[in-house]
Amino acid sequence: MNTSIQAINESVQRSSTWVPLLQQEIGRVIVGQKYLVDRLLVGLIANGHLLLEGVPGLAKTLSLKTLAAAIQTKFQRIQFTPDMLPADIVGTLIYNPVDGAFRTKHGPIFSNLVLADEINRAPAKVQSALLEAMQERQVTLGEETYALPDPFLVLATQNPIEQEGTYPLPEAQVDRFMLKLQIGYPNRTEERAILDLMATTSPGLRVNPVVDAAHIFEARGVLNTIYMDDKVKDYIVDLVLATRDPKAYKLDLNGYVQYGASPRATIYLTLAAKAWAYLQGRGYVTPQDVKSIGMDVLRHRVTISYEAEAENLRSEDIIRKIFDAVPVP
Numbered sequence: 001m002n003t004s005i006q007a008i009n010e011s012v013q014r015s016s017t018w019v020p021l022l023q024q025e026i027g028r029v030i031v032g033q034k035y036l037v038d039r040l041l042v043g044l045i046a047n048g049h050l051l052l053e054g055v056p057g058l059a060k061t062l063s064l065k066t067l068a069a070a071i072q073t074k075f076q077r078i079q080f081t082p083d084m085l086p087a088d089i090v091g092t093l094i095y096n097p098v099d100g101a102f103r104t105k106h107g108p109i110f111s112n113l114v115l116a117d118e119i120n121r122a123p124a125k126v127q128s129a130l131l132e133a134m135q136e137r138q139v140t141l142g143e144e145t146y147a148l149p150d151p152f153l154v155l156a157t158q159n160p161i162e163q164e165g166t167y168p169l170p171e172a173q174v175d176r177f178m179l180k181l182q183i184g185y186p187n188r189t190e191e192r193a194i195l196d197l198m199a200t201t202s203p204g205l206r207v208n209p210v211v212d213a214a215h216i217f218e219a220r221g222v223l224n225t226i227y228m229d230d231k232v233k234d235y236i237v238d239l240v241l242a243t244r245d246p247k248a249y250k251l252d253l254n255g256y257v258q259y260g261a262s263p264r265a266t267i268y269l270t271l272a273a274k275a276w277a278y279l280q281g282r283g284y285v286t287p288q289d290v291k292s293i294g295m296d297v298l299r300h301r302v303t304i305s306y307e308a309e310a311e312n313l314r315s316e317d318i319i320r321k322i323f324d325a326v327p328v329p
Contacts, residue, residue, distance in 0.1 A: 005227055008283025015222045016278060021210045025070045029205050030063050031197060032190035034163070038279065039181050039296055040067050040155075044277040045219045048178025048268055051119075051300065058183045060157040064115050069207035069285075070160070071299070073112035074149065080122040086129035088141045093108055104141055109133050112149050112213070116156035120166045127173050130154060134176040151216055178268045179293075180300035197222040201303055219278065226274045227284040231329035233270070235287055239294065240266045242322045243302050251325050256308035261301035269297045287328045295319055 019041065036052070040063065043050040052060045067073035078089060091107035108114065109130070119127060133139055137148045156177070159166055159279065174180070188196060197205075244247040244260030273289040278282055280289075302315040 005284050008222075008225055008227055009281070010283075011222050011225065012283045013281050015215075015218050017027050018211050018215045018219075019279060022067075022070055025207060025210050026066050029066045029197075029207060030059060031193045032186050033059065033063065033183075034035065036063055036181060036183060039179055039293075040064075042272055042293060043118060043153065043155075043179055043277040044071075044151075045223055045273040045278055046178065046217060046268075047151065048155070048271065049176060050156070051174070051177040051180045052082060052155075052157045052183055053160060053180065054183030056156075056159060058185065060183055061115065064113075064155040064157065066207050068113045068115065070210055071113065072209040072212040073151065075113045076111035077115040077117060078108050078110040080119050080126065082122060084122045084126045086126055089129045090133065091141055093142050097239055098255075102142065104144065104146075104229070106146070107139075109139060110146070110148060112151050114138070114152075114154050116154055118158060119156040120137055120158040120169055122168050123167050125171055129169075131172060131176065134173075151213060167224050174300050175262055175264055177300065178272060178297040181296055182299070184314070204297065222254055223271070223274050223278055225283070227275055228270065228274065229285075232273075232285050232287060232290065235326070235329050236266060236269050236273070236290055239290070239298075239322060240269070242326055243319070246322070248250065249322070251321060253318060253321065254307065256305055256311070256313060257302060258305040259303040261298055265298060265301045267292060272297050291323060291328075294323065 020042070023037060026040075030037065040050065042048075044067075049298075052064070054060055065075075065077070087107065089107050090109050091105050094105050095101075097104055116130070133148060134154055137150070137152050139146050139148065154177075155326045158169070170329050202295045238249070240263075242251065243257060243265075246253045246257060269290065272293045273285045276293045276299040277283070277285045299315050302318055304313060304315050304318060307316070308314075
């Protein structure tokens, strides 16, 4: 097994030479935000959609546009607004009065990287237009179903739900995001660097494409070969089950959890942990990899009860208690 893991290690290191180049190119525009950049790469490698939440002005949109510009793929930005219709995203059928036939007009969702900017500015019926695209990676218009290009990723941003003029995302929509990232303010050093870089009236820095789709496909192929021990797999399952039945794991959460994580959490936590190991240049997954990325996979899948809200608890607080209680292999 050691020989096999060594071979996987070599394969990971050989196929990940593009990662530092991409990080460096993004770093030319995005100051700091290592947490954000690392998770963007996890989603890219693990083929998972990302949701970024934070107050306005924290470079959420700029980060996603910079990532898209550094990859040689097709990119579309969709600005979500309250007056949007589902057809503005997926497309529609247009009637041609000359021959009486309907012509298909594809929407901006037919792209490799789709930036859903301020996704919670549009009502639920518009947000739900993404459900089929995100899960099945296809769109149905009329009687025809059209496959979306590969790779296909939705990178969404949203403001905190208590902000003015926002709509909560449906649970089915939220669960389709592999990671939900909480973006915070930069520190003093980073803020000073942002001032030097961005306080200008000239156009923004030009981002050069340094990665193409072939690099991403190769990385995903290697990702599937990364070794995960049965004990680590059992650890992932225990973490997810503990969100559904805390008492079974001797967690006294007093009814704070209304709904636990879905089976998607098990799948995505496994893929994200492998992607995290890949970024570290390793061909095997450790329990620390699971803990490093686990909060981003689980925070939007654990629904807290009114009792928890009354105690000023968040889903992150519940998940930390679970990580502390579930034995690490």
